[in-house]
Amino acid sequence: MEKQARRAQVLRHAKRIFARKGYHRTNVADIISRARIARGTFYLYFENKKDLFEELLEQVLRELAVRIHRIRIGPGEPEPADQLRANLRRVMSFVLSERDLTNILLSHALGFDPELDERIQTFYDRIAAQIQRSLDLGITMGLVRRCDTRTAAYCILGGVKETIAQLSRQAPPDIDGLVEEILRFGLSGVARPELLETLRNIGEP
Amino acid sequence: MEKQARRAQVLRHAKRIFARKGYHRTNVADIISRARIARGTFYLYFENKKDLFEELLEQVLRELAVRIHRIRIGPGEPEPADQLRANLRRVMSFVLSERDLTNILLSHALGFDPELDERIQTFYDRIAAQIQRSLDLGITMGLVRRCDTRTAAYCILGGVKETIAQLSRQAPPDIDGLVEEILRFGLSGVARPELLETLRNIGEP
């Protein structure tokens, strides 16, 4: 079999198994039996289990990263809110189309190797930073209310992560509707707009 | 040494180690060497490593659960927003005072045992459901805008989780301020209130 094809084949099977059983509960024996190859063959294509896993992990992170575009301001650029929506849509569609990969990242990638933990942490940190920058920009443009953008960024990131986790476990509902809900939540919160005036004074009697 | 004291001693040491290295990277040898006991002694007090870990996990979940009070409406009850604030404060303080336990739950508890995964998942599901009920109640009371409360609940839960994760890694800033920021984010979102009228029409031209 052709070199690349075989590699891909193993990766494909491994992805499924990792997504279902997680990193630790999956062993090389599981992978090779699914992929119908001998033990030795596995080690021809991958250094070891971790090496293979890393490749899958990199794949998700890369795919996600390319789907998150920086918010751009300027003539000819779409409304910031529309750019946000587009980002969310791209990410959500990917999650749905690659549930196994998403599961790996969300539930099984943390806590088995310090190096990879770091890798994932950095990834999220970057996204949080990106969100924060967008919020800061939004403030200077008068679109966003003054707030601790750092905390807000984490709230947004967390909210999206949690929804995605939910999405990857459950039957996929209407994506566009979901995106819209998330967007509104992030922009307006849950309070009735009519009450915001009073709520803004919360804690400052 | 007294029976309960020894147990507590082992638990205490194990907690530290689990928090730092995670479940998989920690082995019984690590625990007994820290706790200064012999291998056999360990098995006098715990069935095995998983048993001990479960005990710690139950501890966090229990501690967190008792700190989240159901929102109550009625004469003599504090404002809903104040009840929310109180919940957040209690949870956040606990997280700060028990960083090791929190770390275990947040980063190291998932993906090594299907049974425990389920346990944690159920825990979060319950909280999400609780949040959703509160939101539904808020809607009937005219405090909360109409929205998909399920999605909103996940956004809120996720936001809090992410902030907590951040909190448990970083130097603890002013808790009250943090709680206030989260609260406002959840209630009002990030958009400038003056713009909400336009934003509410997003996606419905």
Next chain:
DNA sequence: GGCGAAACTGACACGAATGTCATGTTGATT
């Protein structure tokens, strides 16, 4: 059809971690 390279195989040696158990220690009681 024979030759060499590349791909593949699976038995095996090895190391890591677990749980047990026969034995040793402690300390309270008579």
Next chain:
DNA sequence: AATCAACATGACATTCGTGTCAGTTTCGCC
């Protein structure tokens, strides 16, 4: 100071997964 029960010990057998490697098969090419 003898006895006994509770507590503690650590050497050891066992299990499990890994990575290797000597040998086999496949395939393109002369």
